[in-house]
Amino acid sequence: MTDLPSDAQTAVSSAPSADTARDERRRARRSRLYRWDVRFSPYALIAPFFLFFVAFGLFPLLYTGWASLHRVELGAPTDMEWVGLRNFSRLLDDDFFWNALRNTFTIGLLSTVPQLLMALGLAHLLNYRLRGSMFFRVAILTPYATSVAAATLVFVLMFSRTDHGLINWGLGLFGIDAVDWQNGDWTAQLAVSAIVIWRWTGYNALIYLAAMQAVPHDLYESAALDGASRWQQFLHVTVPSLRPTILFTCVVSTIGATQLFGEPLLFSQGASPTGGSDHQFQTLGLYLYEQGWFNQHLGRASAIAWTMFLLLVLIGLVNWAVSRWIRKSA
Incomplete structure (x- = not known):
């Protein structure tokens, strides 16, 4: 074999080193991109x-908080007059506010307690091996998927004040006079x-x-x-095991009752x-x-919204205290 020229030998010997350096730079770049991907991709996904x-969420909350400190009307939302806590103090002297707060509490109590007790009983029944249990599980979720407008209109017909209403018709079979459900205090709240x-x-049953x-x-x-019966198993095994879940549904139902709007409106x-x-x-x-939206007092409405927000914060603090007590007792 003849020896290669010195320039050719230098080119051949330097080629592998150049490729190695290029591969190292490529690996370093891929490693850096991988580190960036691992570090910043979760933030991009939740952004x-x-x-x-x-x-x-945050901007409307802050804006209503600022508007609650001003006198502002719906027709001129940019014209704000500073009044401080005047909108909140007026609520304390407003009989309609206390009436609405009392109605919210009573309707929430009348709806939440029976609702959760019935949901617990239905869940206990569905927990057993029943024939067609999947059908019943889907069926009990149907009311939740139904439009609130459609459901409320049906209940309006059922609770009609005339004898044509289904509820009054059923009461008439037992000789009970027709009830004016919408115009009574307790009857209207029971209907809602x-x-x-x-x-x-x-929904809560599932x-x-x-x-x-x-x-x-x-x-x-x-x-x-x-020797425990099924009822004793339910009381001493099922219910204690469900305490965190029961607390969760109580808090969520209470929040929903505080924000109740569609059903009483329709x-x-x-x-x-x-x-x-x-x-x-x-x-x-x-x-x-x-x-x-009717009296066009956005400042007062904002004060009511923040009052409701503070009530929900109070409910959250009660939930935290009860959860902490449950964990300590467990």
Whole structure:
């Protein structure tokens, strides 16, 4: 073999080193991109949520807080006159506000307690091996998927004051006179609560059912070996295991009751925000709607909205305290 020229030997020997350096730079670049991807990709994925939250959650909250400190009308939302806490102090002297707060509490109590008790019982029944259990699980969720407008209109016909209403017709079979459901204080609140119970019982039942299926079956077997009946197993095994879930549904249902709006609005004649002729079932949501969009007092409406927000914060603090007590007791 003849020896290569010195220049050719230098080119051949330098080629592998150049390729090695290029590969190392490529690997370093890929490694740097991978580190950036691992570090910043989660923020990019959750960024749309925070952008929408800032636009449709945080900004309206801050704006209503600022508007609650001013006298501002719907016709001129940019003309604000500083009044401080005057809108909040006026609420304390407003009988309609206290009436709406009282109605919100009573309707929430009348709808939440029966709703959760019925949901717990339905979940307990569906937890057993029933024939066609999947059909029943889907069926109890149907009211939740139904439009609130359609459901409320059906209940309006059922609770009609005339004898043609289904409820009054049933009462007439037992010799009971027809009830004017919409114009009575307690009767109207019972009717609105019935709509809420019908819509949300199945939803809470499925939440309880999912929690029940996570309870170890060994606990039921041990209780059965000790001679516990199914009712005793439910009281001493199922309910204690569901305490965090029950607390969660209580808090969520309470928040929903505080914001109740669609059912009482559509239940009143002409979809009036007054909640009946004598404000007998006007909730805080309806009172806010009346002040802001009918009386056009955006400052007062903002004060009501922030009052409702503070009530929800108080509910959250109670939830935190009760959850902490449950964890300590467990």
